[in-house]
Amino acid sequence: xxxxxxxxxxxxxxxxxxxxxxxxxxxxxxxxxxxxxxxxxxxxxxxxxxxxxxxxxxxxxxxxxxxxxxxxxxxxxxxxxxxxxxxxxxxxxxxxxxxxxxxxxxxxxxxxxxxxxxxxxxxxxxxxxxxxxxxxxxxxxxxxxxxxxxxxxxxxxxxxxxxxxxxxxxxxxxxxxxxxxxxxxxxxxxxxxxxxxxxxxxxxxxxxxxxxxxxxxxxxxxxxxxxxxxx
Numbered sequence: 495x496x497x498x499x500x501x502x503x504x505x506x507x508x509x510x511x512x513x514x515x516x517x518x519x520x521x522x523x524x525x526x527x528x529x530x531x532x533x534x535x536x537x538x539x540x541x542x543x544x545x546x547x548x549x550x551x552x553x554x555x556x557x558x559x560x561x562x563x564x565x566x567x568x569x570x571x572x573x574x575x576x577x578x579x580x581x582x583x584x585x586x587x588x589x590x591x592x593x594x595x596x597x598x599x600x601x602x603x604x605x606x607x608x609x610x611x612x613x614x615x616x617x618x619x620x621x622x623x624x625x626x627x628x629x630x631x632x633x634x635x636x637x638x639x640x641x642x643x644x645x646x647x648x649x650x651x652x653x654x655x656x657x658x659x660x661x662x663x664x665x666x667x668x669x670x671x672x673x674x675x676x677x678x679x680x681x682x683x684x685x686x687x688x689x690x691x692x693x694x695x696x697x698x699x700x701x702x703x704x705x706x707x708x709x710x711x712x713x714x715x716x717x718x719x720x721x722x723x724x725x
Contacts, residue, residue: 497694497725499669500615501645501660503678505623507698507718508604509631512543514597522589531575541571554622554653554683564591595630600637601700603718608640610722616642618663620676622653622683643667654680655687664691675712677721685711696721 505511516539522528523535532538546567552558558566568590569583611617619641621628625648632638645663652658664674671692678684679698688695689710697711698718713724 496673497615497675498673499618499664499667499675500611500725501618501620501663501674501676501688501693503676503680503684504619504621504628504631506601507677507679507684508601508608508637509635510599510601513599515543515546515594517597517599518590518593521593522586526586531572531577538571541574542567545570550622551682554655556653560624560648591624591627595627596634597631598635600635601718605637607718607721608637611725612640615725616667618643618645618667620645620654620659620663620678620684622647625649654683655690657687657690657692660687660691660693675725681709681711685709696724 502508519539519542520535523538528538529535549558549563549567553560553563564587565580565583568587569580572579572583608617617640619628619632621644623631623646625646628646629638629644632641632644643663643666645659645666647653647659650659650662652662654660660676663669664671667674675694675696676684676688677696677698678688679700681697681699685695685697694712696713696715697709698715698721700716702716715721715724
């Protein structure tokens with residue numbers, strides 16, 4: 495299959511969201527002495543990470559607002575240890591949004607994949623992430639120059655898996671669905687979303703999640719290096 499346009503998710507497909515979030519939150523945990531509430535940083539981060547994933551799924555479905563997501567993900571860990579302090583959660587959230595996009599860890603082989611794709615295809619980020627942090631992430635980790643376009647849900651007025659965000663990205667690239675492919679790590683957002691828009695998909699599944707073995711995708715890969723053999 496000959497593709498003329500490549501769409502790529504950012505968080506946990508290129509930019510290592512989990513590692514970068516953990517780094518930023520550990521700095522906040524220590525600076526704010528949150529150990530007085532929690533047994534360990536690992537306990538705190540586990541509370542956060544589980545709820546954050548759930549909230550992003552709800553945000554992707556359009557059932558919660560951006561503001562609700564931002565507050566709830568930091569309020570939730572505190573409530574688990576009987577600390578009901580919304581102002582503190584808000585302060586942590588604001589500090590986190592300042593720190594997070596300064597982190598620079600990439601997913602293994604992300605840079606190598608971009609070096610391979612960049613001379614061959616126009617590349618476009620397609621992300622549900624927030625405008626105020628996604629551009630900073632790209633700049634901080636030194637990969638912004640690879641992308642012809644950055645399409646974020648807030649600008650497109652549609653969240654993955656809504657096909658409209660993909661259609662918006664195709665319009666920017668003067669591309670058609672049959673010649674476009676999407677690379678992403680979220681089955682529901684990236685793969686189902688691309689399917690909704692009639693676009694081929696590469697499902698990046700490094701955890702080898704067995705619950706998804708019966709799901710459909712154009713291609714499955716366990717590491718980004720394997721994508722070079724496909725495109």
